[in-house]
Amino acid sequence: MSIPTIDPEILQKTLSSPPFVEVDGIVNIRDFGGHPTSDRSARVRSCYLFRSGEPTKITESGKDKLKSLGVRKVFDFRSELEIAKYKAATPAVDGVEFVRAPVSDDDAYDPVGLAARVKRFQADDLTAFAALYTGIFESGGPAYEKVLLHLRDHPEEPCLVHCTAGKDRTGVFAAILLKLLGVDDETIVNDYALTTIGLYPALPMLIARFQKEEMFRDNMDAMLKMASARPETIRAVLDRVLKDKYGGAENYLKTHTSLTDQDIARIRQNLLVQAS
Numbered sequence: 001m002s003i004p005t006i007d008p009e010i011l012q013k014t015l016s017s018p019p020f021v022e023v024d025g026i027v028n029i030r031d032f033g034g035h036p037t038s039d040r041s042a043r044v045r046s047c048y049l050f051r052s053g054e055p056t057k058i059t060e061s062g063k064d065k066l067k068s069l070g071v072r073k074v075f076d077f078r079s080e081l082e083i084a085k086y087k088a089a090t091p092a093v094d095g096v097e098f099v100r101a102p103v104s105d106d107d108a109y110d111p112v113g114l115a116a117r118v119k120r121f122q123a124d125d126l127t128a129f130a131a132l133y134t135g136i137f138e139s140g141g142p143a144y145e146k147v148l149l150h151l152r153d154h155p156e157e158p159c160l161v162h163c164t165a166g167k168d169r170t171g172v173f174a175a176i177l178l179k180l181l182g183v184d185d186e187t188i189v190n191d192y193a194l195t196t197i198g199l200y201p202a203l204p205m206l207i208a209r210f211q212k213e214e215m216f217r218d219n220m221d222a223m224l225k226m227a228s229a230r231p232e233t234i235r236a237v238l239d240r241v242l243k244d245k246y247g248g249a250e251n252y253l254k255t256h257t258s259l260t261d262q263d264i265a266r267i268r269q270n271l272l273v274q275a276s
Contacts (some may be wrong), residue, residue, distance in 0.1 A: 189235050
């Protein structure tokens with residue numbers, strides 16, 4: 001599997017158009033909103049919730065842009081071990097609160113855990129993604145609840161959620177929330193696949209980071225599969241994991257967080273606006 005090639009003109013046009021926003025130093029950052037719901041009577045509110053890869057390299061102009069978007073809180077899904085391992089500390093941005101909300105157990109990023117993951121991706125990447133994302137579902141409830149409580153209680157305070165690439169832990173959160181809001185599967189699939197473009201400028205940095213580890217350096221094909229955001233990946237997760245295993249987004253949240261029917265209704269109220 002080789003690094004995908006994207007026409008530079010198409011890349012630039014897409015990255016400079018909604019739902020992407022330009023914040024210097026943050027990759028794969030885009031507006032969560034704008035999606036229609038299945039009955040077309042409402043759409044997901046724009047300019048309130050954003051998603052991205054890690055903001056570690058945000059510049060001063062990027063900080064100004066982040067604040068101009070209204071973002072006042074940032075939820076970080078990365079583990080402490082991961083942050084320390086890759087020396088990817090959280091930046092300081094005046095007026096913006098950064099909240100630690102680790103999704104995965106730290107041992108998922110130790111050498112043994114990573115080696116096992118690489119082996120799974122070498123064998124069958126769709127099965128490996130299903131296992132990876134099931135693990136995220138199982139461990140992610142408390143982290144996702146932190147964000148959802150903010151969405152319930154602070155509809156006037158825009159926020160950002162991120163992991164390292166803005167693809168797996170952030171992508172699972174996005175799928176859960178979009179399903180909760182009534183967005184159809186194909187729209188969620190297309191949203192997930194946008195990460196291929198959103199992450200493209202960061203691929204050299206990510207490859208350089210992972211090539212420092214022998215298990216990735218000697219298994220580039222598996223590493224590139226792990227970095228991919230193919231439509232069939234999230235489609236399988238929506239069908240096999242979210243629907244079949246957990247009974248849908250609402251049931252997942254009721255069993256893996258403390259959210260009630262009233263909480264879910266308030267979140268929908270805060271994040272849905274009438275379609276124009």
